[in-house]
Amino acid sequence: MTVAERTPLVEMRNINVAFGGVHAVLDVTVDLYAGEVIGLVGGNGAGKSTLMRVLSGAHPADSGEILVDSQPVTIRNPRDAKAYNIETIYQTLALADNIDAPGNLFLGREKTTRLGSMDDSAMESETRKVMGRLNPNFTRFKMPVRSLSGGQRQAVAIARAVYFNARILIMDEPTAALGPAETAQVRNLVRQLKDEGIGIFLISHDIHDVFDLSDRISVMYHGRIVDTVGKANVTPDDVLGMIILGKKPGEVSEKELAELELRTQ
Amino acid sequence: MTNEADATPVSGQVQPPARTSLRGLIAQTEIDLRLFGMLVALGAILLTFNILSEGKLFQPTNMVTLAVQATGVAIIATGMVLVIVSRNIDLSVGSLVGVIAMTYALLMTDWMPALGIGADFPFRWAIALGLGIGLGALVGGLQGYIIAYVGVPSFIVTLGGLLSIRGVVWYLSSGAAVSGLDPSFQLIGGGAQGSIGGAATWILGLVGCAAIVALLVNGRRQRRRFGFPVRPMWAEAVIGVLGCVAVLGVAAFANANLWPEGLANRIAVEQNWGPAPDGGWKIPTGFPNPIVLLIGVTLVMTWMANRRRFGRYVYAYGGNPDAAELAGINTRWTILKTYVLMGILCALAAAIASARLNGSTLDVGQSYELYVIAAAVVGGTSFAGGIGTIPGAVLGAFVMQSLAYGLSFIGVNSPGQNVVAGIVLIVAVGFDTFNRRRGS
Numbered sequence: 028m029t030v031a032e033r034t035p036l037v038e039m040r041n042i043n044v045a046f047g048g049v050h051a052v053l054d055v056t057v058d059l060y061a062g063e064v065i066g067l068v069g070g071n072g073a074g075k076s077t078l079m080r081v082l083s084g085a086h087p088a089d090s091g092e093i094l095v096d097s098q099p100v101t102i103r104n105p106r107d108a109k110a111y112n113i114e115t116i117y118q119t120l121a122l123a124d125n126i127d128a129p130g131n132l133f134l135g136r137e138k139t140t141r142l143g144s145m146d147d148s149a150m151e152s153e154t155r156k157v158m159g160r161l162n163p164n165f166t167r168f169k170m171p172v173r174s175l176s177g178g179q180r181q182a183v184a185i186a187r188a189v190y191f192n193a194r195i196l197i198m199d200e201p202t203a204a205l206g207p208a209e210t211a212q213v214r215n216l217v218r219q220l221k222d223e224g225i226g227i228f229l230i231s232h233d234i235h236d237v238f239d240l241s242d243r244i245s246v247m248y249h250g251r252i253v254d255t256v257g258k259a260n261v262t263p264d265d266v267l268g269m270i271i272l273g274k275k276p277g278e279v280s281e282k283e284l285a286e287l288e289l290r291t292q
Numbered sequence: 293m294t295n296e297a298d299a300t301p302v303s304g305q306v307q308p309p310a311r312t313s314l315r316g317l318i319a320q321t322e323i324d325l326r327l328f329g330m331l332v333a334l335g336a337i338l339l340t341f342n343i344l345s346e347g348k349l350f351q352p353t354n355m356v357t358l359a360v361q362a363t364g365v366a367i368i369a370t371g372m373v374l375v376i377v378s379r380n381i382d383l384s385v386g387s388l389v390g391v392i393a394m395t396y397a398l399l400m401t402d403w404m405p406a407l408g409i410g411a412d413f414p415f416r417w418a419i420a421l422g423l424g425i426g427l428g429a430l431v432g433g434l435q436g437y438i439i440a441y442v443g444v445p446s447f448i449v450t451l452g453g454l455l456s457i458r459g460v461v462w463y464l465s466s467g468a469a470v471s472g473l474d475p476s477f478q479l480i481g482g483g484a485q486g487s488i489g490g491a492a493t494w495i496l497g498l499v500g501c502a503a504i505v506a507l508l509v510n511g512r513r514q515r516r517r518f519g520f521p522v523r524p525m526w527a528e529a530v531i532g533v534l535g536c537v538a539v540l541g542v543a544a545f546a547n548a549n550l551w552p553e554g555l556a557n558r559i560a561v562e563q564n565w566g567p568a569p570d571g572g573w574k575i576p577t578g579f580p581n582p583i584v585l586l587i588g589v590t591l592v593m594t595w596m597a598n599r600r601r602f603g604r605y606v607y608a609y610g611g612n613p614d615a616a617e618l619a620g621i622n623t624r625w626t627i628l629k630t631y632v633l634m635g636i637l638c639a640l641a642a643a644i645a646s647a648r649l650n651g652s653t654l655d656v657g658q659s660y661e662l663y664v665i666a667a668a669v670v671g672g673t674s675f676a677g678g679i680g681t682i683p684g685a686v687l688g689a690f691v692m693q694s695l696a697y698g699l700s701f702i703g704v705n706s707p708g709q710n711v712v713a714g715i716v717l718i719v720a721v722g723f724d725t726f727n728r729r730r731g732s
Binding site for chain 2: 083084085104105106109115117119120121122123124125126130131134135136137139143144145148149151152155
């Protein structure tokens with residue numbers, strides 16, 4: 028069965044976002060299938076993060092529609108997105124530094140007792156289970172996450188996204204702040220989640236990450252999608268060219284190519 | 293010792309090495325060192341003034357007076373913690389206390405009688421208190437709405453509240469002082485008759501002890517149920533014993549405070565108690581009502597801050613507003629609720645203040661906002677947001693009140709007290725900032 032015959036997990040159609048007069052996202056259409064990783068690449072300010080913030084409910088789109096399992100949905104805030112099992116790992120991690128790991132993992136979705144009080148023991152227990160998978164050496168469950176290392180904080184942010192049965196996962200620069208060992212760990216995790224049938228949007232500056240993990244690559248340039256290409260059909264140089272020039276490989280003139288080679292040397 | 297058996301190893305759980313240093317022993321009890329340090333500081337302040345006043349400060353009646361005077365500020369400070377933790381401020385509390393105190397006074401002297409709710413109407417005090425709480429919640433909610441939903445900075449909104457609400461106090465009574473509250477309402481303010489008595493104080497103390505033990509046992513059972521490491525048994529015992537001794541000690545102290553002889557004799561005649569025993573009536577007052585109210589407020593507020601989602605959201609917002617928003621928390625509603633809570637607490641403080649005065653004047657609650665903020669900040673609340681505890685703020689209120697009371701006791705006048713209070717505020721926060729920087 029080819030990809031085109033299945034229904035996409037999520038489709039974003041003709042999405043527009045403008046900040047004042049600046050079009051951050053301009054008529055963008057993307058789709059994502061179960062078990063697929065889409066690498067979303069582009070220069071700074073290309074609109075990748077803004078596009079994903081629309082999907083995660085952090086910022087409303089000015090126009091366009093979103094379909095989950097082919098059904099049109101309205102995502103007004105992060106709660107709506109989470110209701111459709113869309114989970115996001117933000118570049119900033121979005122952790123409350125003064126609260127411990129279980130508190131952050133369950134933030135906004137606390138486990139409660141019958142009387143409506145928070146069930147801290149149950150939350151800590153669940154956190155120990157999920158962190159045991161992601162970062163087995165982690166023991167500081169009672170410490171504010173402020174006192175954790177970058178990798179540990181990342182693990183908490185990832186744990187939060189995967190714990191709640193994400194079907195659609197948005198990862199915004201998940202390895203930007205990590206060392207080599209932790210980066211490898213995150214890459215393994217992405218493959219594992221993909222095998223479990225989760226659809227992943229992966230925003231990354233690292234072209235190697237993208238080629239290593241993605242099935243398809245969407246290149247954004249000044250708010251538009253330049254092209255969405257299968258990984259097998261392009262080379263990293265083609266993608267770099269699209270990122271920098273905002274044109275598909277066939278449309279690039281010899282002159283531009285020469286300039287590009289000068290710039291990348 | 294059942295340490296090894298208790299701590300079922302959890303995956304990846306590294307057992308802390310057995311430590312014998314004092315610091316290590318204290319760490320194993322998991323006592324909040326900040327709070328403990330403040331208790332020590334409070335004790336040192338009281339002890340110093342006791343020595344300077346040649347033992348007069350520790351007389352039960354003086355200590356009870358000191359405690360009652362701290363209650364108003366302490367009650368509001370429990371709410372100010374949540375407001376400051378969520379990166380806001382409330383400057384309007386003093387004026388709000390003023391307007392609600394005046395409302396109580398006018399309700400009982402003019403408004404309720406005009407509506408046919410005369411002096412003999414049952415539970416007039418409760419009706420007045422309920423209306424005052426409603427007014428506080430309404431005004432707090434209005435300010436909270438403007439802050440959270442309209443987006444005007446809290447400093448501005450509550451500064452406006454400070455000015456305009458104080459003006460309303462004047463209009464309510466046309467500038468006059470109002471006096472003559474219901475005797476039952478006056479009991480909210482304490483005094484010999486406004487106290488719960490000896491037996492109830494002992495019962496309260498025993499209930500407190502039982503609660504401490506129950507909390508420790510339950511906490512331990514919860515942790516064992518999930519196989520988490522638990523405190524060593526000796527640490528549990530130390531905390532339990534220390535807690536119970538402290539609670540019962542305070543109860544005993546409150547019961548050492550006796551009814552004034554004249555009052556006791558008068559009531560004895562009125563109620564036909566018969567002849568006075570040798571040495572006169574010795575009737576323990578026990579905890580004054582405002583102290584009981586403060587204990588209740590502290591417990592409820594601590595529970596809300598630590599055990600309820602509302603409290604978690606307040607702290608999360610203070611730690612990282614974006615993270616709270618992205619986690620799907622309704623942050624505006626959370627902020628609005630902190631101000632509603634402030635209004636309710638102001639109504640309670642106003643009840644104590646007006647009951648103690650047996651009425652209200654134009655300047656009830658004047659400068660409360662400053663004392664309340666000082667109490668919260670001395671108690672460890674950080675203006676950077678996300679940090680602060682409710683018991684800390686209550687202790688902070690007692691530290692500030694002990695200083696003021698102790699100084700007045702040794703004859704320092706009110707401007708002198710202010711000089712000291714201001715310096716202590718800066719030193720306390722400076723010390724705290726230094727400690728945190730070193731700790732991180």
